[in-house]
Amino acid sequence: MNEITYKAVINGAEIFYEYHRHPSSKETFVLLHGFLSSTFSFRHLTPLLKEQYNVISVDLPPFGQSGKKTDFIYSYQNLARTVILLMEKLEIENIHLIGHSMGGQIALNIMKQKPELVEKGILLCSSGYLKKMNWPVMMLSYIPFFHLYVKMHLAKSGIRQNLENVVHDSKMINDEMMFGYLQPFLDDDIFRALTRMIRHREGDLSQQDLKKIQTPCLLIWGKHDRVVPLSIGKRLDKDLPNSKLLVLENTGHLVPEERPEDVTRHIRSFISQEFEEQKVGTKSKSQISNTLPVT
Template sequence: MATTAKKLHTLNRQHYSHVTKINGIDLYYEYYQNANAKETLFLIHGFLASSFSFRYIIPKLMNQYQIIAVDIPPFGKSGKDLKFTFSYENIAATFIQLIKKLKLNKVSLVGHSMGGQIGLYMALQQPEIFDKIILFASSGYLQQVRKSLIFLSYLPFAHKFVKKKLIESGGVEGNLKKVVYDKNQITEDMIQGYLEPYIEDDAIFHALAKFSRDREGDLSKKDLNKIQTPCLLVWGKEDQIVPLQVGKQLNIDLPNSNLIVLDKTGHLTPEERPEETCRLIQKFIDG
């Protein structure tokens, strides 16, 4: 287990980067402590991303809230151990264990895309832990992958197939062009930040092959109806990855939810509209 820490230049706020063993997996998270904060934000990124995707909003929120930004296994700097079950249910349970280990109180979930669905699993498992939920373009109503692909994931060359598919889709830069409305927002630093976890070795591709068969699908309408935690849904009107219709249906199926739609915005809301993202978070949490 490795742990690193970096202290900020204030007595009341500190920033620590940790890798700790939780539920049998190395879990990477960034902890922005704030002794004056009354609320903790638990940030969960989307598919093929990492806590890097929150780099614009964390500096704008850390003066008001305590923040945890976690890398979903096997993404980012979190573990890729193939003994781990990469199901939403198990990942959600792992994150809840982290929250309990850190003894966090008054926690609000902030999830983007797939991270939103994991957040909903967390709220379903232990609703008493969470004050509010904020979902940016959350995945919804996806079924488990086809049985043929599950079978393929067991084959020795499965990781090569996953890597080939990523390359054929245009690589990191090609995928970024699909998730943002304004392509001019894509910078070299942005490309490198998303590319970094995929260039060191093939461990991530082996883990992604297993992830594809472990993922059990999004929550059903019946389960969504059980979640009473106040929930804010934020969608980009031009989202081509998780269409606005998914947000509208979630707004129907989550009994205590409200939907806000942002014009000229794609799928990557926290990066495309960081100021508006922070304003919506603050208004919902504090209001």
């Protein structure tokens, strides 16, 4: 490992993470990527944030360079616990937490499990309201060689088609981007681990759980997100008592790649301002008054 990348065994899994230490800042951001992704997805956001803050970007197992053990529990609750334990190992008591897509759901689990750890949360096109994996698929995951089906299913669409689905402007896709997202899947062990993730995936946090989260949250959404549509962002904004939703025009699901400068600007503004807390139930169900369109 070099001076900014590390590996540590946390909660029984080998965790890869980048740690960019700022010489004077006391504020620390922790970045959690989405499903089938890695720290690579923050390659444009991290350099901007580290100019002003400490930044830790984590490869959630089994993705990226983190371990792909076949005896690890890949539930959202356990992944959240793993991040919490990593912070304890690093002796970090207070963070700002950024979660993209699936990483947003894990971030919400962290806020639920250890609310005092997270000062503010930033949810980038966060997943939400998904039900528990259905029983037939869970049972199929126990069939020998099911991991080969997972591999075949993911390979069928191809890396470029997958990327075209998550960005608004496909012209931004280049060879570097394609290889960066492909590289972790060159190791066949990930497909065995993904089989366990399918088996362990519980449902997303319920509306009742969300309403109990008091952490101030900034929700940033791409208007043209085809993976987690804006309607999910609006629902989360209703259910999270202290939240604000920003909508980025001409943007898809991959907001850290598509609009890193704008995302950073909104994050800095959110972190620096005093966030006016709202009580549960004060938001109108028919109108989301704090949804702000951004060009």
